[in-house]
Amino acid sequence: MAVSSYETSGARIQSVERASRLLRLLARHEHGCTLTEAARALGLAVPTAHHLLATLAAEGLAAKDADRRYRLGPRIAVLAEGFERQAVPGFLLAPLRRLSARTGETAYLARWANREIRALACIAGGNPVHVAEVGSGPYRHAHARATGKLLLAHASPDDRAAYLAAHPLEPVTARTITDPAGLDAELARIRDRGYAEDLEEYRDGVACVSAPLLADGVLVAAYTVSAPAHGYEARRAQLRAAVFDAAAATHDERNAA
Helix, strand or coil, rough: CCCCCCCCCCCCCCHHHHHHHHHHHHHHHCCCHHHHHHHHCCCCCHHHHHHHHHHHCCCCEEEEECCCCEECCCCCHHHHHHHCCCCHHHHHHHHHHHHHHHHEEEEEEEEEEEEEEEEEECCCCCCCCCCCCEEEEEEHHHHHHHHHHHHHCCCCHHHHHHHHHHHHCCCCCCCCCHHHHHHHHHHHHHHHCCCEEECCCCCCCEEEHHHHHHHCEEEEEEEEEEHHHHHHHHHHHHHHHHHHHHHHHHHHHHHHC
């Protein structure tokens, strides 16, 4: 099953699109790119790439080092900090509401912020028996939770190591993974199959499934459904499809705004 990612559609301004592609290219290269490398990677004429990079550098969104390699500039930090600080946008919330309504189960949205995993929003399930809402803010025991495992699986090695150093692999239930090698294997499986589950690993009687919203291979947020474990197996495929559809729907919501 494919995971969702951002796409572009509708009317576009070519220079803005090219500048955006350049910034995303720089974000993917730890050591930056030369002018020629950037132009070749994006199929641009060298003079065009030069003018775009010079403009981005003048705005502080790119910077050229002593080796004449372009990297992201200091004002990128303003954008990143603003994204983490702003209220949860409607293009993320609307699919979350539909996810809860479609499944009748508690659904929530989470992402990384300042090297912590934070629950951003939660919608209570409408079924007569449903899982209690998840509180907002940072939470512990990511190794025992579908959302946490998904975010850990897609984190950089440094961010993952920092989180696990601050949050040891404590047992929460009898099914919690507490062995580092076992967790590494589980995270590798999550990356391979594209989603995460926990089957009473965090709370007895509760099962969860989580799917990622990806942008250029980077996890932006995770959509999760929590359901009573006694009926989870029979609904497993349905709930898994629902969280993938919620992540995919963010594209339509963003373009409709």
